[in-house]
Amino acid sequence: MSMVALTVNQRAVRTPAEPRTSLADFVRDKLDLTGTHLGCEHGVCGACTVLVDGVPARSCITYAVACEGADITTIEGLDKDAVTSELRAAFTREHALQCGYCTPGMLVSARDLVLRLPQADERAIRIGLSGNLCRCTGYVGIVRAVQSVIEARRARGVAAEPDGGRKILGPAGSGRSEHDGPGRAERVRPAEPAPPATPVASIPDFTPTAVFTQQFSVAHPPAQVFAMFDDIAAVAACLPGASLTAPPDPARVEGAIRVKLGPIAATFSGFARVERNPADMCGRIVGIGNDRRSRSTTQGEIQYRLVPTGEGAATRVELSIGYTLTGMLAQVGRPGLVRDLAERLIAEFAGNLDRRLSGAAPAGADPVELDGVSLASGLLRARVARWLGRFFSNKDGAA
Structure with a gap:
């Protein structure tokens, strides 16, 4: 059993947890924040998406102990968030939810898109939401809702936030937590871009399926x-x-x-x-x-x-x-x-x-x-x- 200290929805938390405990199980079972839903538990469906240091993350495949000192925001912590409030209204207006099981994770990911995208580009929105699966709506209403919020905010002069404020990457997210301190940027190096794909030297035979x-x-x-x-x-x-x-x-x-x-x-x-x-x-x-x-x-x-x-x-x-x-x-x-x-x-x-x-x-x-x-x-x-x-x-x- 390890003692995990982090900030959840602007509240300091220090709770024991097994090293194998996922962040999703941690916030649901230890903190009773059941708005974070569990679906596939393989990081595919996106129902468990939360913010780790302001960056969307799959909490079902993130260990709670890896988030030591991080700032975690679940859907409950976005109740008074202005962007999320606009998205909730737009989701209702555009009929962007049915059973609602995917909606918390969908709202967290959609909020990130509203902050980052300079314009309401349908293709960019669909790509950005491709990690959040919905079995009910067909996504049309969801995409329209996100588009309408981006258009309304840009019309009001609210500019996009480049990269959503991401500066460095690490096991606790972007490193923007109040616990990081001034030396974290030196301790955690930015992820290097992937090298360009090199063409295969030969085209091998294979057994078709x-x-x-x-x-x-x-x-x-x-x-x-x-x-x-x-x-x-x-x-x-x-x-x-x-x-x-x-x-x-x-x-x-x-x-x-x-x-x-x-x-x-x-x-x-x-x-x-x-x-x-x-x-x-x-x-x-x-x-x-x-x-x-x-x-x-x-x-x-x-x-x-x-x-x-x-x-x-x-x-x-x-x-x-x-x-x-x-x-x-x-x-x-x-x-x-x-x-x-x-x-x-x-x-x-x-x-x-x-x-x-x-x-x-x-x-x-x-x-x-x-x-x-x-x-x-x-x-x-x-x-x-x-x-x-x-x-x-x-x-x-x-x-």
Whole structure:
């Protein structure tokens, strides 16, 4: 048992606690401040967010003993806070809460955004609140509430506070506690910025977690299609959302692909290698990329084979697509959704490829970014058609 001395909601506290006790359990069980909610207890959902020396922190993964001498503010300590009062009113006005379980942590994080952001940028607000999960509202009302408070404060001439007052980092937060003393800035060095990501030396093989097959046909002979596939820049121009970021080389292609599905948008930047077998009219593309915004990584493999049809005048392109997705997007990247997205992507690619082989596509045309609205409507029509087909087939069988 250790004696923990800190300041909670402007009140000095000195209480014994086990070294393993989290700050969330400490304020709830020792101080009866149950406005700090526990959800995942893994630092993911944000329900337990409190202020440690004025900086939002996940109290469920912060040890109480690590906050010795720090200034802790829970949601109860913000009752008379002007920014929080404005946010509470805005949350009510914009219907930004339902069950309310996430709301204390959401208000703490939103308060930090109101202080820091120079303007009511929806994208910046959504990124800032991405660590606070809500199972009820869909976030629209929450974002509107935060936007309205920022707009109102900036209109009144209340300027943004750069970095929210953060000066140094440490186990007790930003180091702005009254207990820190003048020497703390020298004792705790600022966190050094992460070094820039270096490109991988090689693109390794991998075992995909999901594999599916697709095919499409073009009215051109296999030899012409295979020669087209050797032009990496032309192939990238045919793929919606794709672009090259460096001169292509078969052993190492550097590029990016943009995907947008409704409110979900990602840009995967990475590298790929291209393998070709002219004797069998087949090839393989292996790549790896990451989306910095969502901290998601994907590995992909496309194997293709060209089959002559129409007495050699046309080509059927048979594809085997394997992928592995990790990170935040893996939570929404269900195999069925990825397969539907790939179907649309391949259909767009096939049309662009056919036009380019026919000489109709302009050189250097900008890639088309996928639109989630049209994709969703197309998928809905296709699925309704399948459901109706099953219904009538079952009805005829029953008759």
